[in-house]
Amino acid sequence: MNDTPIDLRSDTVTRPTDAMRAVMAAAPVGDDQYGEDPSTNRLQTRVAELLGKEAALWLPSGTMGNQVALKVLTRPGDEVVAARESHAAWHEVGGAAANAGVQIVEIGQGGVFDVHELAAAIKPAGLPVFPQTTLLEIENTHNRAGGVVVPQPLVDDLCETARAHGLACFLDGARLWNAHVASGVALADMARPFDLVSVAFSKGLGAPGGSLLAGRKDLIASADRHRRRLGGAMRQNGIFAAAALHALDHHLTRLAEDHTHAHLLARRLCAATAVELDLASVQTNIVIFRLPPHLPDATTVVARARAQQVLLSAFGPRTVRAVTHLDVSRAQCEHAAQVLVALLAG
Numbered sequence: 001m002n003d004t005p006i007d008l009r010s011d012t013v014t015r016p017t018d019a020m021r022a023v024m025a026a027a028p029v030g031d032d033q034y035g036e037d038p039s040t041n042r043l044q045t046r047v048a049e050l051l052g053k054e055a056a057l058w059l060p061s062g063t064m065g066n067q068v069a070l071k072v073l074t075r076p077g078d079e080v081v082a083a084r085e086s087h088a089a090w091h092e093v094g095g096a097a098a099n100a101g102v103q104i105v106e107i108g109q110g111g112v113f114d115v116h117e118l119a120a121a122i123k124p125a126g127l128p129v130f131p132q133t134t135l136l137e138i139e140n141t142h143n144r145a146g147g148v149v150v151p152q153p154l155v156d157d158l159c160e161t162a163r164a165h166g167l168a169c170f171l172d173g174a175r176l177w178n179a180h181v182a183s184g185v186a187l188a189d190m191a192r193p194f195d196l197v198s199v200a201f202s203k204g205l206g207a208p209g210g211s212l213l214a215g216r217k218d219l220i221a222s223a224d225r226h227r228r229r230l231g232g233a234m235r236q237n238g239i240f241a242a243a244a245l246h247a248l249d250h251h252l253t254r255l256a257e258d259h260t261h262a263h264l265l266a267r268r269l270c271a272a273t274a275v276e277l278d279l280a281s282v283q284t285n286i287v288i289f290r291l292p293p294h295l296p297d298a299t300t301v302v303a304r305a306r307a308q309q310v311l312l313s314a315f316g317p318r319t320v321r322a323v324t325h326l327d328v329s330r331a332q333c334e335h336a337a338q339v340l341v342a343l344l345a346g
């Protein structure tokens with residue numbers, strides 16, 4: 001076990017399984033820009049059905065999905081309300097500003113906020129100096145908050161408040177699959193209050209790439225034009241789509257294992273070290289912990305763990321993230337926990 005690194009940096013590091021590679025090799029393909037890729041068409045139909053939407057569109061990455069959603073639902077100069085430390089604000093190189101020309105207002109704590117915080121963040125219409133607040137974005141699960149699931153009743157209330165103020169609603173569901181498996185809420189119910197929903201295949205589902213946006217036909221037609229404009233329209237994409245279809249069949253329900261493994265790791269860290277870790281926040285496959293002042297900083301901890309073949313991410317000067325996934329077994333998570341406990345206790 002000690003010669004292969006246990007890679008907990010992200011669930012994006014998963015490699016296609018042999019079975020996935022086999023369906024990729026055999027995938028029927030065509031030119032997707034002519035709408036003639038049968039595998040992509042199947043995937044788009046299937047994801048639209050799963051999410052209870054009229055249509056869905058393939059995109060090469062989740063970042064492009066977020067960029068396209070902003071282009072479809074906002075105009076330059078608009079304001080978007082999102083949870084503090086949302087992916088769109090922190091991990092997309094300023095794309096919201098650079099591509100859609102919008103600014104993001106980050107509110108709440110721990111990946112969530114309530115209807116009062118939302119209402120307070122929406123700039124009153126009719127005052128000529130204010131930007132127009134036109135979009136509510138919810139990230140579910142919320143990555144930087146530790147993979148927390150946004151409770152569905154709250155999601156429904158937030159979207160209702162947003163609509164009452166004339167805002168559109170977008171769900172960044174890169175890890176919506178994890179939220180679905182952890183909460184048991186149907187995907188279509190989670191997607192219902194939103195105009196556009198993105199989901200990713202390159203994270204816990206273990207496909208080599210791809211995200212989809214789902215929504216009303218007219219919005220997806222607009223998304224298609226923006227995708228092309230950003231250079232994201234592809235050709236024989238069926239090779240990727242086949243991997244995504246395979247992932248839906250074989251890797252969706254097993255996400256529960258990743259959640260169990262994350263919780264195991266978190267419990268060990270809580271029991272045997274002084275790291276700051278709220279067990280209640282470990283709801284899916286992400287473990288985020290903070291290093292109190294008497295422990296080494298995140299860069300040091302990450303380097304020391306790496307020397308023992310356990311790979312983690314430094315998420316801040318004193319914040320570390322570990323993510324469980326398809327390519328790490330329970331035994332490997334137990335071993336990683338042992339290494340971290342020794343390193344953080346000593």
Ligand SMILES: *Cc1c(COP(=O)(O)O)cnc(C)c1O
Nearest residue numbers: 061062063064087139143172174
């Ligand atoms: C990973 C991620 C994205 C972006 O996906 P990429 O395919 O890496 O571009 C968007 N939103 C969230 C919440 C993510 O975790």
